[in-house]
Amino acid sequence: MSKGKILFQLSGSIACYKACALISKLIQNDFEVQTVATSSALEFIGRSTLEGLTGRPPFVNLYESQRAMDHIHLSRWADLALVCPASASTLNKLALGLGDDAIGTLFLSYEIGHKPYWIAPAMNHKMFLHPATQDSLRKLQAWGIKILYPETGHQACGEEGPGRLMEPETMYAAILKHFSAQGPQIPEKLLDGARDDS
Ligand SMILES: Cc1cc2nc3c(=O)[nH]c(=O)nc-3n(C[C@H](O)[C@H](O)[C@H](O)COP(=O)(O)O)c2cc1C
Incomplete structure (x- = not known):
């Protein structure tokens, strides 16, 4: 039985390979995962990796045939x-609420404040500490979005500071805790039965 449905969205960071470890862990533990990727994310990992890990093709292009309403x-x-x-x-x-790609458009159609929306930043420490980024983090949190704060340490650019993606194991533990607190997921079939009876 599915433990939960996760919309797993990847953007263009060197940490995409670490995100794949988390996707794999989620699939192995009976979560359903649908990936979404920006075109930059696909410079770091391939469509085949995402489809191979999840069994579902990633959602990348809003205007792709057969996916017209996926946003x-x-x-x-x-x-x-x-x-x-x-x-x-x-x-x-x-x-800024910009819907110029799949992640931005899905964000605008998401029930923010009613369903959980989490963000795990990964970037160079100067990008992370930039006033634009810090302002955005404050704004997103005020909207009820949970930030999985990055760790401090060695970065791919050779510098040290905050911006390393949270370890996949730590994120997995947070996801598991979230779904455990929600109680068991009710199978769609049972829900349909409940609707029919009413
Ligand atoms: C090798 C390489 C590594 C990068 N790593 C990061 C990163 O970890 N975090 C980040 O914010 N940007 C990183 N960038 C820059 C982004 O890929 C770039 O800003 C891109 O436009 C982001 O697009 P997206 O947010 O639509 O995916 C990197 C670029 C390159 C070439």
């Missing part, structure tokens, strides 16, 4: 939306 359907489908890794650019775009 609404996937928001409705998800129990939890996660942006992981969130690049500085995507994080700042979300805070």
Whole structure:
């Protein structure tokens, strides 16, 4: 039985490979995962990796044939939306409400404040501490979005500071805790039966 439906959104960061470890862990533990990727994310990992891990093709292009309403359907489908890794650019775009790609458009169609929306930033420490990024983080949190704060340490650029993506194991533990607190997921079939009886 599915433990929950996760809309797993990847943007263009070197940490995309770490996000794949989390996706794999979620699938192995009976979560349903639908990935969404920006075109930059696909510079770091391939469509085949995301489809191979989840059994579902990633949602990338809003205008793709057969997916015309996925920018609404996937928001409705998800129990939890996660942006992981969130690049500085995507994080700042979300805070502005820009719907110029799949992640931004899904964000605008998501029931913010009613369903959980989590963001896991990953970036160079100067990008993370930039006033634009810090303002966006404050704004997103005020809207009820949970920030999975990055860790401090060695970065791919060779510098040290805050901006390393939270470890996949730590994020997995937070997701598991969230769904455990929600109680068991009710199978769709039972819900349909309940609707029929009313
Ligand atoms: C090798 C490489 C690594 C990058 N790593 C990051 C990163 O970790 N975090 C980040 O915010 N941007 C990073 N960038 C820059 C983003 O990919 C760039 O800002 C891009 O426009 C983000 O697009 P997106 O948010 O639509 O995915 C990196 C760029 C390159 C070339």
